[in-house]
Amino acid sequence: xxxxxxSGGGLVQAGVSLRLSCAASVRTFSSYAMGWFRQAPGxxxxxxxxxxxxxxxxxxxxxxxxxxxxxxxxAKNTVYLQMNSLKPEDTAVYYCAADRRYKRVVxxxxxxxxxxxxxxxxxxx
Numbered sequence: 785x786x787x788x789x790x791s792g793g794g795l796v797q798a799g800v801s802l803r804l805s806c807a808a809s810v811r812t813f814s815s816y817a818m819g820w821f822r823q824a825p826g827x828x829x830x831x832x833x834x835x836x837x838x839x840x841x842x843x844x845x846x847x848x849x850x851x852x853x854x855x856x857x858x859a860k861n862t863v864y865l866q867m868n869s870l871k872p873e874d875t876a877v878y879y880c881a882a883d884r885r886y887k888r889v890v891x892x893x894x895x896x897x898x899x900x901x902x903x904x905x906x907x908x909x
Contacts, residue, residue, distance in 0.1 A: 785898075786809065786816065786882050786898040787810070787898075788808055788809075788899065789806065789807050790805070791804070791806075791807070792804040792805050792903060793878060793905045795906045796907055797907070798909050799870065800870055801867060802867045802870060802905060803864055803865065803866050804820070804867065804903060805862055806818070806863045806864075807860075807861060809861070810861065813861040814837050814838070814858045815837065815884070816883060816884060817834060817835065817837055817882070817887070818856060819833065819835075819880065819881045819889075819890070820834070820854060820878060821881060822874075822878045823877050823879070823902075831892070831893065832854075832878070833865060834890060836889050839856050841889045845891070848867075848874075851867065851868050851869045874907050875907050876904075877902040877904050879901075880899075881897075883897060
């Protein structure tokens with residue numbers, strides 16, 4: 785079983801940066817690929833970014849490519865999402881997720897096995 789706890793969300797103005805963290809309670813964090821998803825009010829959950837077990841492979845949604853960076857620190861059992869140049873359309877609840885098939889990076893939420901509770905990010909214009 786993997787428990788995931790997101791943090792770092794908040795209310796910010798457009799154009800600023802924010803870093804989200806997701807701490808995993810698991811003995812072998814490096815056995816999981818990790819992903820970030822988000823869900824805006826009235827919309828379906830959408831893929832944001834994913835990272836393989838080693839950090840050697842990453843994958844981004846087109847909407848965040850060049851602005852967001854996913855990274856991980858296996859020694860700290862933590863995955864990060866650095867979000868720069870935030871826009872009002874980035875407003876959503878952000879979730880991290882863990883995928884037992886650790887070598888791949890995938891965008892489908894059905895591919896992930898464990899989910900956190902989410903952290904709210906609100907970007908004002």
